[in-house]
Structure formats: structure tokens, C-alpha cells
Amino acid sequence: VYWSLRPHSGVDILDPIIRGFTWLLTICFIQSERMNGKRSSGFLWIFWTLYLICSIPRLYSQIRRETMLSGLHRAELVSNCLTWFLVLVQWGLGFCIDCKGTEMIG
16 A cells, blocks of 8 residues: 555545545456456456556556665565456456357267
């Protein structure tokens, strides 16, 4: 979590709330799509694409801060790198999840 330089900043409270709400909405949307018989949708692919693009500057600044301060915020960096990697995997799976599979008979 990024802590602002000003004490009691609204960013420190709103950022995790907005992120949590976004992930909750995504999970609900995926579940509703599954209940309707769909495996993926274009809307989710657009969401993953925008998430990846918008998170690049934050990830870059965290990597840069880690190299300057050497180990002060390592857990946050590892957590965000793993999250970014998992979203990249979700984005990649969005290309092939609706492809027709081959069925084996016999």
C-alpha cells in the first residue's frame, strides 16, 4: 500500500476500497457469465486490457522506488508483481478460452 506523505490522506483509505470493490465486481460478473453458460466475454477482455495498461505506471514507480530505497517496500512490490502477472495470464486466456476443443471418441 502506498502511504502518502501527508498524514490522514484520503488516498490511503480510498485506494484499497476502490480496488477491492473493482475485484468484487469482476468476480460477480464472471460468476453471472458462467451461470448464463458463457466461458468468457469481450467485456472482461477489455477490463483485463485496461487494468494491465493502467497498472504499468504504478508498477514502474514501485520498481524504481525499490531500487532507490533498497528493500524498504519489498512485500508490496512482490504482491503487485504477482497480481500483474496473474492479470496478464487472465488477459492471455481471454484469447483462447472460447475456442472449440477437440473431442476424443473412443
